[in-house]
Amino acid sequence: MKVIEAKIVVLGSQGVGKTSLVVRYIGKMFSKHISPTIGASFFTCNISVGDTRVKLQVWDTAGQERFRSMAPMYYRNANAALLVFDITSVASFNAIKGWVKELQSNVPEEMVMSVVGNKCDLHECRAVPYSEATAYAASIGAAYCETSALHDQNIEQVFLNTATSLLTLSATNSTMKSYDSADDERNNGSPTEHSDVTAKVELPSYNTSDGVAYGELQRNMCC
Amino acid sequence: MLFGANLQRSYKYMNFASKMPSLRIDQNDLKCKNGCDYYGNPQWQGYCSKCHREQMLRQRRAEKASSNPSATLPRPEQKKPERGTKQASHSSFSKFEEKRLRQSETLAKKANLLKFSVFKKSSTDDHDHSERRAPEFKVPPMVNEGMKRDFRTRFPTLGAETDRDARVFVHSFIMDVMKCANVMSVDELSERVQRLYQRFMKHMDTSQHFAHVDSDTKELLMDFVEKHAMNYLHDLPSVVFSPSGTDDERLDRAMSERIQQLSWVGERHLECKLDRRHAACRQLLYKAISELLGMDSASSPGGKLTRVRRCCRHVLALCGAPASADDLLPALIFTVLKANPPRLVSNINFVTRFCNAQRLMTGEGGYYFTNLCCAVSFIENLTAESLNMDKKEFDCYMSMPASIGGSAWAAALSLCGASREAEEQREAAQRLLQDARNMSERAAALHADAVCFQEQIAKKVEDVLAKTPLEIKPRRELPRLCKSKTAIVTPLIDLELNPTPAEPQTAITEESRPLVGYTVPSEDNSQSSQPTIADPVPNVEKDSITDRINNTDTVQPASSIHELEHTNTAKQGTQETEPKLNILGFEVIEKPSPPKSPQNLDQTWQLKQTSSLELLTPSPLGFTPFDSRSIDELMTPDEFGSDSLAPGLSNINYDIDLSDFSGDNSVAEDPPKEAKDPFSPEGLKKAFDPFAPQPTASTFKEVLDKFDEFSLTDNKTNRTFDPFDVIHRNDPFSPERKEGSSILDDSDSPTTACLLPSPLQPQSSNKP
Numbered sequence: 001m002k003v004i005e006a007k008i009v010v011l012g013s014q015g016v017g018k019t020s021l022v023v024r025y026i027g028k029m030f031s032k033h034i035s036p037t038i039g040a041s042f043f044t045c046n047i048s049v050g051d052t053r054v055k056l057q058v059w060d061t062a063g064q065e066r067f068r069s070m071a072p073m074y075y076r077n078a079n080a081a082l083l084v085f086d087i088t089s090v091a092s093f094n095a096i097k098g099w100v101k102e103l104q105s106n107v108p109e110e111m112v113m114s115v116v117g118n119k120c121d122l123h124e125c126r127a128v129p130y131s132e133a134t135a136y137a138a139s140i141g142a143a144y145c146e147t148s149a150l151h152d153q154n155i156e157q158v159f160l161n162t163a164t165s166l167l168t169l170s171a172t173n174s175t176m177k178s179y180d181s182a183d184d185e186r187n188n189g190s191p192t193e194h195s196d197v198t199a200k201v202e203l204p205s206y207n208t209s210d211g212v213a214y215g216e217l218q219r220n221m222c223c
Numbered sequence: 224m225l226f227g228a229n230l231q232r233s234y235k236y237m238n239f240a241s242k243m244p245s246l247r248i249d250q251n252d253l254k255c256k257n258g259c260d261y262y263g264n265p266q267w268q269g270y271c272s273k274c275h276r277e278q279m280l281r282q283r284r285a286e287k288a289s290s291n292p293s294a295t296l297p298r299p300e301q302k303k304p305e306r307g308t309k310q311a312s313h314s315s316f317s318k319f320e321e322k323r324l325r326q327s328e329t330l331a332k333k334a335n336l337l338k339f340s341v342f343k344k345s346s347t348d349d350h351d352h353s354e355r356r357a358p359e360f361k362v363p364p365m366v367n368e369g370m371k372r373d374f375r376t377r378f379p380t381l382g383a384e385t386d387r388d389a390r391v392f393v394h395s396f397i398m399d400v401m402k403c404a405n406v407m408s409v410d411e412l413s414e415r416v417q418r419l420y421q422r423f424m425k426h427m428d429t430s431q432h433f434a435h436v437d438s439d440t441k442e443l444l445m446d447f448v449e450k451h452a453m454n455y456l457h458d459l460p461s462v463v464f465s466p467s468g469t470d471d472e473r474l475d476r477a478m479s480e481r482i483q484q485l486s487w488v489g490e491r492h493l494e495c496k497l498d499r500r501h502a503a504c505r506q507l508l509y510k511a512i513s514e515l516l517g518m519d520s521a522s523s524p525g526g527k528l529t530r531v532r533r534c535c536r537h538v539l540a541l542c543g544a545p546a547s548a549d550d551l552l553p554a555l556i557f558t559v560l561k562a563n564p565p566r567l568v569s570n571i572n573f574v575t576r577f578c579n580a581q582r583l584m585t586g587e588g589g590y591y592f593t594n595l596c597c598a599v600s601f602i603e604n605l606t607a608e609s610l611n612m613d614k615k616e617f618d619c620y621m622s623m624p625a626s627i628g629g630s631a632w633a634a635a636l637s638l639c640g641a642s643r644e645a646e647e648q649r650e651a652a653q654r655l656l657q658d659a660r661n662m663s664e665r666a667a668a669l670h671a672d673a674v675c676f677q678e679q680i681a682k683k684v685e686d687v688l689a690k691t692p693l694e695i696k697p698r699r700e701l702p703r704l705c706k707s708k709t710a711i712v713t714p715l716i717d718l719e720l721n722p723t724p725a726e727p728q729t730a731i732t733e734e735s736r737p738l739v740g741y742t743v744p745s746e747d748n749s750q751s752s753q754p755t756i757a758d759p760v761p762n763v764e765k766d767s768i769t770d771r772i773n774n775t776d777t778v779q780p781a782s783s784i785h786e787l788e789h790t791n792t793a794k795q796g797t798q799e800t801e802p803k804l805n806i807l808g809f810e811v812i813e814k815p816s817p818p819k820s821p822q823n824l825d826q827t828w829q830l831k832q833t834s835s836l837e838l839l840t841p842s843p844l845g846f847t848p849f850d851s852r853s854i855d856e857l858m859t860p861d862e863f864g865s866d867s868l869a870p871g872l873s874n875i876n877y878d879i880d881l882s883d884f885s886g887d888n889s890v891a892e893d894p895p896k897e898a899k900d901p902f903s904p905e906g907l908k909k910a911f912d913p914f915a916p917q918p919t920a921s922t923f924k925e926v927l928d929k930f931d932e933f934s935l936t937d938n939k940t941n942r943t944f945d946p947f948d949v950i951h952r953n954d955p956f957s958p959e960r961k962e963g964s965s966i967l968d969d970s971d972s973p974t975t976a977c978l979l980p981s982p983l984q985p986q987s988s989n990k991p
Contacts, residue, residue: 003438007585019547041539041548042590059590060548062597064494066609067552070597077584 002052006166007059009075011103012084013095014063017118020149021084022060025159047163054163071099072106079169080112080162085128087117087146093128100140110172112165113142116158120146279405283467362397362455370451377447378440384432389448392423396452404462409469413576416463420579423448442582449579450523456577457522463577465569474568482563482602487620489632492610495553497541499635502642504541509639511537512562519565524578527570528588534558535591548594556598561632571596 012018019041026043041060046053061067061074075081083099085092096115103111115137117128130146137144143161147154254271255263261271270278367390374386396419403412427433427441436444456463465471490497498504514534521527535551538558542550564570574592575583583589601609607617 005585014549019549022547041546041551041594042587044587057585057590059593062548062552064549064553066611067597067601069604070552070600073593073596073600 003055004052004166004170005055005057006079006163006170007057007077008080008082008162009059009061009078010082010084011061011071011075011096011099012063012082013086013089013092014065016063016084016086016089016092017149018060018063018082018084021082021116021118021147021155021158022058024149024152025155045159047160049160049164049167052167054166056159056163056166071102075103075107077109078107078111079109080114080166082114082116082158082162083142084116084118085133086119087128087130087133088119088122088125090127093133097136100142104140110169112162112169113140114158114162114165115140115142115144117144117146118149120153121148121150280467362394366397366451366455367394373451374447378444381436381440381444382432385436385444388426388430388432389444392426393448393452396423396448397455400452400456400463404466409466409576412463412466416577417580420445420449420581424581445579446525446582449582450525453523453525453577457573464573465566469572471569471572472566475566478568478599478603479563479565482560482567484621485560485602485605486633487623488557488560488605488610490557492612493553493557494611495550495557496543497554497557499632505635505639506643507537507541508558508561509636509643511535511541511558512636515558515562515564518570524574525582525588527574528578528582528592531595532588532591535594552594552597552601555594556601559595559598559602561636567599571599 010018010022022043025045042058044055044057046055048054059074059078061071081099081103083096085096087093100113103113115133117130117133133146134144143165145154145158145161147158149155253262255261255274256269257271257274259271259274261273263269263271264275268275268278370390370393371386374381374389378385396416399419400412400416403415407415424441424445427436427444433441433444453463461467465475490499497508511534514530514537518527518530518534521530535555538554539546539551542554546554559567571592575596583592607614610617
């Protein structure tokens with residue numbers, strides 16, 4: 001089985017729900033036992049796309065403005081970026097644009113970017129139109145997805161899309177670490193403590209087909 | 224031009240030629256150019272290794288002098304003539320330098336941690352440095368051995384080839400780094416190291432030695448290799464850790480000062496949710512800080528990363544779950560501020576430069592390390608805006624002496640440390656208390672055992688005493704016997720002696736008195752004249768001989784009659800009815816000894832006893848006297864006259880008889896025994912009770928027969944010497960007694976063994 005290792009950095013202004021997004025995703029994976037010591041700031045998960053396993057390392061970043069200058073350290077060597085903004089805040093959307101510019105100038109390697117409009121449950125007070133966001137995402141060659149960490153909508157989809165894109169990217173990009181793995185049990189020697197739940201993490205893989213439909217449905221509903 | 228060139232060449236030649244003739248090189252030419260009395264080496268531009276190194280350092284320092292004015296690296300020309308060898312001096316010198324640098328770098332707060340690291344290094348330093356300074360650098364075998372051992376424990380499933388490959392790689396890695404360390408800048412070195420890592424990774428991917436190894440194990444192998452290579456290199460000063468040519472050390476100091484200055488920064492400035500009043504919170508922070516401080520003591524990048532990871536886990540726990548990066552980073556910054564880890568910048572640079580980049584970019588360790596880097600960079604660039612506070616206020620805080628700020632948290636943390644220490648102390652105290660309790664319990668048990676043991680022993684002793692009451696009296700007879708013999712000469716003494724024994728012996732004394740009474744007449748004989756001493760016995764012997772003759776000549780009955788007559792004649796002296804012949808014989812025997820021993824003899828006897836004290840039991844009781852006497856006689860025959868010897872011998876034999884019978888004592892045999900020892904109380908008592916002699920009269924004849932026979936033989940051999948005859952008579956006596964009972968017993972009895980000394984008689988016989 002082919003294995004791709006990728007590093008995803010989650011960027012976005014403070015308060016857009018990066019952490020909620022991640023926590024929701026982790027919470028879903030580790031619903032049985034969420035240990036207080038497992039920080040939401042860093043986690044790894046394995047997503048199977050077809051016959052390939054994508055090993056994602058998700059790096060959360062501090063969103064506070066004063067830590068803005070440290071961001072390069074986080075997104076260095078990242079293969080993918082989740083650009084999260086709040087659909088009720090134009091400022092957060094504009095911040096995304098700044099992040100994208102920064103990434104484009106600072107990261108020489110090609111990377112998968114996903115624009116995520118969070119808090120789609122608050123579509124009554126939407127400030128960033130869906131069309132604008134989609135258009136922007138298309139302009140930078142990124143996928144766009146609207147999620148709700150509160151209602152747990154589309155979050156899996158975001159990660160799944162990213163994994164799929166990473167897979168296609170890995171075909172052309174040599175920087176990403178990919179190797180063939182003979183055995184399916186990869187629990188031993190995995191660098192993180194989350195490796196023991198890989199089986200559960202792979203849950204999203206089988207509802208690939210209907211997951212997309214669900215996402216679209218959701219999108220239609222909220223937009 | 225041509226000329227010039229020629230000239231130049233000729234000069235060169237001349238110069239060369241002028242040096243050529245002297246094939247001998249002066250010793251001074253071999254010495255260090257610095258004149259430090261060590262030998263130089265062309266490889267080091269004619270300097271000795273030490274001076275060359277100093278020279279190099281000076282050069283390097285000159286290069287970066289502008290950028291790094293505060294560097295305090297080696298002072299030039301530091302001569303220490305007392306040093307023994309070059310290598311040792313270097314190792315100690317560099318060690319000293321290293322130590323000094325460290326000490327200058329560190330705060331008193333972390334002194335213990337640092338000491339530990341210094342100590343750890345110093346254990347390997349001597350070896351490493353000497354190796355490093357040697358002209359051809361060699362990786363100490365220690366590294367190899369350590370790797371071998373570690374590999375076996377970590378990768379027990381992997382084959383020997385992988386092990387060998389890994390070690391070869393580490394070896395070449397270290398060699399390469401050492402080679403390049405002096406030539407390359409740090410960044411170049413870092414790149415080279417990274418390339419080396421990649422090469423090993425590639426090697427693992429391509430080599431068939433690693434074909435069966437999966438990727439995770441390969442990563443572990445990579446870590447393993449990195450760890451061992453860097454472990455060694457880390458300890459070498461200024462090679463990979465805060466290398467020369469960088470201003471890491473200066474930055475360390477600057478960072479330390481900066482953190483000290485920022486000690487006033489509290490949790491509210493950083494907007495992190497910490498509560499110093501909460502014990503759990505304090506505890507976690509304390510743990511995180513100690514992990515962060517531990518980073519300096521780890522010597523491999525991987526080890527440092529592990530410490531950082533652990534630290535961050537504590538910080539995450541501090542933030543509450545599930546903590547996001549928004550919480551983590553401020554809390555981590557706060558931790559770093561409170562910890563003020565030693566050589567922070569050096570450590571971070573070391574990890575970023577020489578850690579396997581793959582590891583650093585990805586993984587949890589990488590993530591946390593990135594956070595730490597962010598924290599450090601935040602602290603470096605901390606401004607009023609970044610703390611969301613007024614610029615004036617910030618400046619005010621910054622101008623404040625460092626000792627004032629942050630007292631609350633410092634107090635809280637020191638409280639935490641103190642409480643922790645107190646807890647440890649309490650545990651230790653409890654352990655000690657428990658130990659003491661156990662000890663006292665055991666002591667009590669021991670005491671109980673001792674008491675029990677004492678009781679048991681007492682009981683046993685009582686039992687034994689009850690079973691075998693200590694009846695010394697019968698044995699006391701023996702000494703008394705001898706004394707009585709001596710007393711025979713002086714009856715007064717005998718009388719004195721008799722009362723001294725216990726009451727039960729009164730009967731015996733009664734018995735003995737008659738004997739004394741009997742002896743008195745014999746004494747008279749003895750006193751009459753010396754020659755007469757022998758007379759009584761010869762008389763008896765003559766009688767016996769005559770008896771024998773009679774026996775041989777006449778018929779048995781006649782002989783018996785004769786013997787009876789003889790007994791009658793023997794009894795003449797006895798006022799009381801002495802039923803047994805034995806007593807008669809006994810008396811007869813005794814007679815000779817006393818006569819020979821007048822008052823003087825008493826003394827000699829005593830002397831004998833005293834002399835025997837050393838060899839034998841001192842007590843005058845029991846069998847000891849007979850032993851002692853016999854031995855005394857054997858040992859010191861010359862001390863006493865031939866006269867004195869004889870009584871001793873006779874006495875001995877008596878003792879043997881007594882012992883013999885006491886040993887053979889059995890109720891069945893009592894009647895015959897009665898006869899044998901008139902002096903033993905039992906025998907005497909029994910002699911009283913029945914009139915045993917009359918029934919045994921017929922047997923007495925036989926006894927007498929044998930007795931006669933023996934006496935005859937004695938006569939033949941010993942030429943009828945009184946004492947020996949007597950002895951022989953004594954010997955036969957006992958068997959004769961037993962003949963009535965059983966001969967076998969006699970042979971078995973120890974007395975027969977005691978009788979063996981009889982062969983010694985010839986000696987004694989010869990002496991007289």
